[in-house]
Amino acid sequence: EVQLVESGGGLVQPGRSLRLSCAASGFTFDDYAMHWVRQAPGKGLEWVSGISWNSGSIGYADSVKGRFTISRDNAKNSLYLQMNSLRAEDTALYYCAKDIKLRSKSVAATPFDYWGQGTLVTVSS
Amino acid sequence: EIVMTQSPATLSVSPGERATLSCRASQSVSSNLAWYQQKPGQAPRLLIYGASTRATGIPARFSGSGSGTEFTLTISSLQSEDFAVYYCQQYNNWPGFGPGTKVDIK
Secondary structure, three states: OOEEEEEOOEEEOOOOOEEEEEEEEOOOHHHEEEEEEEEOOOOOEEEEEEEOOOOOOEEEOOOOOOOEEEEEEHHHOEEEEEEOOOOHHHOEEEEEEEEEEEOOOOOOOOOEEEEOOOEEEEEOO | OOOEEEEOOEEEEOOOOOEEEEEEEOOOOOOOEEEEEEOOOOOOEEEEEOOOEEOOOOOOOEEEEEEOOEEEEEEOOOOHHHOOEEEEEEOOOOOEEOOOEEEEEO
16 A cells, blocks of 8 residues: 655744655655645645656756755655745645656656645744 | 646535536646545545546546646536545646636535
8 A cells, every 4th residue: 555654844934944754655666756745724736846766857846946955765765855945935735746657757747646644834933 | 837727616516416627728738637636634636647547446427538728527426525626737847736626515
């Protein structure tokens, strides 16, 4: 059974940093691209960032480019999101999501077949 | 940037009735379109990808159609568990989601 478990969320002041983690199990982690998707309270879904299976292709939404860094450790079956210079508008539930396609050539080009339950990030003074 | 729009914002339907949800892309995304269902307090669930392919375990009452810029999700006979928010997502050029359609009980 595929499981994605996010952690690392919490309350943080504007301008500070936070690192999210996603622990994956139930599938061959290093065969799939992974993504972060967020959802502000009461709002819709926003793709944040994605990383290919071998970390060779990475993408970011314009709203986080230059502030957030995605990475993965295939030996630990883990995905990370380093979030710097946090803003109030970054407040959201952050989901980790798995790409549907085995070893996709493009991190931009597949949907997500499994999602974690999310970790809440609140940016407030 | 490809902008996704969905209509209507809210759809009120009686159990057993048919529901038709629309999604439009600001430019062609070919068939690179997915639909997700999200219930309160839950993560999204993939229903349809490739515009018309049902994901694993999705009931046959869910069907998708369209290509290019116009897409439709049809739920043939609404069950109680289908009342939720539905999002479309293009993945032709960096993933982008529509604002969602809430399907509620009439």
